[in-house]
Amino acid sequence: LGQDRHHRMYGVEQQDKSTGSGSSNNIWIIGLRVRLKTSFGDEIEGEIFSFDTITNCVVLKEPSTSPKKSFRIIKHSSIKEVHALSATPSAGVDLELPPVNINRIRAREEGIIASTRHRVGVGVTSEAQDIFNALSKTCLVC
Numbered sequence: 001l002g003q004d005r006h007h008r009m010y011g012v013e014q015q016d017k018s019t020g021s022g023s024s025n026n027i028w029i030i031g032l033r034v035r036l037k038t039s040f041g042d043e044i045e046g047e048i049f050s051f052d053t054i055t056n057c058v059v060l061k062e063p064s065t066s067p068k069k070s071f072r073i074i075k076h077s078s079i080k081e082v083h084a085l086s087a088t089p090s091a092g093v094d095l096e097l098p099p100v101n102i103n104r105i106r107a108r109e110e111g112i113i114a115s116t117r118h119r120v121g122v123g124v125t126s127e128a129q130d131i132f133n134a135l136s137k138t139c140l141v142c
Helices: 003-010 102-117 126-136
Strands: 012-015 022-028 033-038 043-052 057-062 070-075 079-084
Touching: 033 057, 043 070
Parallel strands: none
Antiparallel strands: 012 022, 033 043, 033 079, 043 057, 057 070
């Protein structure tokens, strides 16, 4: 198994920043249901989907009754508390990401570009363009 796949399936032991050694308190077990409290006071509940050791981010799959999946990416340094809501990971952890419709993304991108194209001034300084952009956000008919 590749290192990333191994981490996603079995959990990742994170290095302790102060000692450089691994700590069992920092193991993110894929499929485990948790409630996180952030340093901003937010409480987030979900199933651990992944932990990225390079960016130190936890990816939670949020509970949903719809067929669409919702993921939340949280920087490890902003996590204040972690509470396990289950003793063991979910059976049959779904590691598949939903498909991405490239045509829909391109159409959205083209629509955004087309809608902002008329707002770009010709022969104006960047400061003047910034002022226009700021004012246009307050004006409904601009």
